[in-house]
Amino acid sequence: MSWTDERVELLKQLWNEGLSASQIAGQLGGVSRNAVIGKVHRLKLEGRAKTALPGQAEAPVQKAVEAVIETRAVEVEISGRAAAQMGGGRSVVRSVGATALKVETETDLVVQHVEGPGGEVVPISRNLTLVQLTERTCKWPLGDPLSEDFRFCGNPSGDSSPYCTYHARLAFQPPSERRRVR
DNA sequence: CCCTGATTCGC
């Protein structure tokens, strides 16, 4: 594949939307994340201030972003408790998406699932799109394959299975162990 | 180990 005008335009768009190089590579197809990063540099469309130069003060913008993330962390925590009270079951916080990384580190994945009314354990899927799947993300389908909202579980799968531990059971265990498929 | 972007350098 080559860098046609359209592909370059899409690259710029996705990069500005904050997608990672590997995700962009997946969307474009036919290129590696290195290719994407290389192209980004050649186009001189930086914008991802990652490596803070030593001795330099933190950029105000970066601090603002962190403040927002901090706020979101609290909100998620609150909503998690609310859910626990309303549902009567154990419910906890599970970060989803790049903007909630702070939550993940602070709660250390306190919960990865929710217990339903019947006591069944239902995992909180990451709802990844096809292009976001990697060799070790759960490929359990969610929703209608013909719909735009079609997603995959995306939870860690371990390299021995195409599914996370929960979905591996639904996929390979006897129907008697199945409950509601979500 | 998984992932991220940054840089180098042969092509």
Added chain:
DNA sequence: GCGAATCAGG
């Protein structure tokens, strides 16, 4: 210009 290999970091 391109991107694999490599580096640095979370």
